[in-house]
Amino acid sequence: MxxxxxxxxxxxxxxxxxxxxxxxxxxxxxxxxxxxxxxxxxxxxxxxxxxxxxxxxxxxxxxxxxxxxxxxxxxxxxxxxxxxxxxxxxxxxxxxxxxxxxxxxxxxxxxxxxxxxxxxxxxxxxxxxxxxxxxxxxxxxxxxxxLPAEERYQQFLQKYPGLDQRISQKLIASYLGITPVFLSMLRRKWAHLS
Incomplete structure (x- = not known):
């Protein structure tokens, strides 16, 4: 409804x-x-x-x-x-x-x-x-x-579950106060740890 x-x-x-x-x-x-x-x-x-x-x-x-x-x-x-x-x-x-x-x-x-x-x-x-x-x-x-950028990214993922699949890295980076390049490095690091 x-x-x-x-x-x-x-x-x-x-x-x-x-x-x-x-x-x-x-x-x-x-x-x-x-x-x-x-x-x-x-x-x-x-x-x-x-x-x-x-x-x-x-x-x-x-x-x-x-x-x-x-x-x-x-x-x-x-x-x-x-x-x-x-x-x-x-x-x-x-x-x-x-x-x-x-x-x-x-x-x-x-x-x-x-x-x-x-x-x-x-x-x-x-x-x-x-x-x-x-x-x-x-x-x-x-x-x-x-908080360091890595923890801010982790908290972003917790606060907004699934949003990282709906929005661009550029927007996420702006929210986190980092560059898209640095965000890519964080994501690669997370992928290797998973």
């Missing part, structure tokens, strides 16, 4: 009545994003919170030298948003771009606010998501600052 994974995602954190679930689902907009297209561009206002139903996106920024730096990937059953832009109507710092053709359910800021007033449980759901996102970002920063 269209909403099964999304309902399971929400139900893992909060319990909703059938009526509350219907209200939530009625506020969603389904959208298909072509490979390479943007859900969000830097400098624009993030007007939607996105649930990835099918496909894969990356959250990234360009540094002063024009290099792409990937903050995270969001595959199926993940939520993705530039939270500061979404909550504070500030220009987005990040790009959110589809790596594959991607289907999202998006919730506008107005629908988000209305949902929180109609169904207080959603406030709990949002807070849990955002707290977990903040914790994940803290771990990501600490990994980048303290």
């Amino acid at each position: 269209l909403y099964d994974a999304l309902i399971k995602n929400i139900s893992s954190s909060i319990s909703l009545s059938a009526e509350e679930l219907d209200i939530f689902l009625s506020m969603l907009e389904c959208r298909t994003i072509a490979r390479g297209a943007y859900l969000l561009e830097k400098g624009t206002i993030c007007r939607h919170d996105h649930y990835i139903s099918r496909g894969l996106v990356k959250v990234c920024y360009l540094d002063d030298a024009g290099r792409e730096n990937i903050i995270k990937f969001a595959p199926e059953d993940w939520w993705v948003v530039d939270l500061d832009s979404f909550l504070n109507s500030k220009p987005a710092f990040y790009f959110i771009q589809a790596i594959e053709e991607t289907e999202v359910f998006q919730l506008s800021r107005a629908a988000h606010d209305r949902l929180h007033s109609l169904i207080p449980q959603f406030h709990i759901f949002s807070n849990m998501r955002w707290q977990n996102g903040f914790i994940a970002l803290q771990h990501r920063v600490m990994q980048g600052l303290s």
Whole structure:
């Protein structure tokens, strides 16, 4: 069914009545994003919170030298948003771009606010998501600052099982903060150890 994974995602954190679930689902907009297209561009206002139903996106920024730096990937059953832009109507710092053709359910800021007033449980759901996102970002920063590349790659494989088969070495290397050549060396080393 269209909403099964999304309902399971929400139900893992909060319990909703059938009526509350219907209200939530009625506020969603389904959208298909072509490979390479943007859900969000830097400098624009993030007007939607996105649930990835099918496909894969990356959250990234360009540094002063024009290099792409990937903050995270969001595959199926993940939520993705530039939270500061979404909550504070500030220009987005990040790009959110589809790596594959991607289907999202998006919730506008107005629908988000209305949902929180109609169904207080959603406030709990949002807070849990955002707290977990903040914790994940803290771990990501600490990994980048303290772990060698080989351990960062190992943690990437654990965090995103199977993603190494869906995305290019260039994107993985950007996420890890290493060159594609160095990533190739790591992969060869892993292949010999297996």
